[in-house]
Ligand SMILES: O=C(O)CCC(=O)C(=O)O
């Protein structure tokens with residue numbers, strides 16, 4: 551008879567037991583990766599060692615580059631708009647990633663948003679602990695690795711998280727060190743999100759309001775990542791390879807670099823460009839576009855210098871978890887005899903998000919489960 555304990559022993563139970571207690575000790579510190587660095591460690595704890603990472607660490611193809619799209623006058627000039635839509639379509643089909651410039655969010659707002667996240671992570675440990683939790687139903691949280699207990703290796707980063715929409719937080723619910731800029735950034739990022747959903751709808755050949763009417767832009771989750779300098783960067787990752795669980799992501803990255811997208815089986819650097827934002831297609835847009843637009847794997851390398859700071863806003867429709875009756879599928883207008891649905895209708899994104907969160911960032915696509 552195979553009991554739970556014999557099974558554990560067969561699977562290397564002793565080391566998995568050790569791992570669990572190491573994870574718990576790390577979690578219980580409430581101080582994240584930054585806490586380890588502040589304590590002066592010179593070797594990374596075992597939980598961070600990423601075996602897979604060792605294999606393809608060095609690869610970056612310098613001859614490939616992610617498209618940069620200039621949004622100047624997208625809403626003023628029909629010819630310019632049509633050209634921008636073509637570029638967006640091309641980027642979403644081939645890369646699932648593009649950079650935007652002249653997007654109307656002032657550079658000063660972007661840099662203050664990065665600084666606000668820096669202030670949050672660099673405040674006194676005792677003050678920060680107040681926010682540390684794994685209860686992600688809370689509007690504002692700080693933790694390290696949302697998938698700490700599921701993932702096969704821990705990422706070298708800490709994360710501040712805040713649900714900004716559909717119900718924006720009251721200012722007093724936010725940490726004082728980044729309260730003002732969060733409220734300010736929300737206004738800007740929401741406006742840009744709406745514009746991008748219009749352009750993406752048109753890029754799919756739909757009415758400009760189509761994706762907005764599907765409430766793609768209703769929910770916004772902001773993650774403020776802090777990647778401390780790592781003493782052994784070749785052994786771990788800042789963020790392991792994953793696709794995003796949303797329609798689109800709007801990302802500010804600072805000047806440190808390290809973000810890479812998997813394109814035609816090669817890792818390509820997404821260079822930091824001052825004032826530019828990174829936009830990427832998430833799984834939900836790949837799903838409703840019937841695979842027309844691509845949700846690409848990406849990752850962040852760990853570095854021996856730092857910290858690196860990034861701020862990601864995930865646009866995703868929020869459905870209450872108890873609503874299990876509404877089905878979503880690939881957009882009907884995009885289907886034809888030549889283009890039959892490749893995904894089945896699903897209680898979406900509910901089912902999908904639950905699957906994504908329980909699986910963690912393991913480098914496999916959560917969409918596979920919904921493929922016909
Ligand atoms: O930090 C970054 O640049 C990317 C983070 C990311 O991919 C994510 O939060 O999904």
Ligand SMILES: [Fe+2]
Pocket residue numbers: 792793794848
């Ligand atoms: Fe991501």
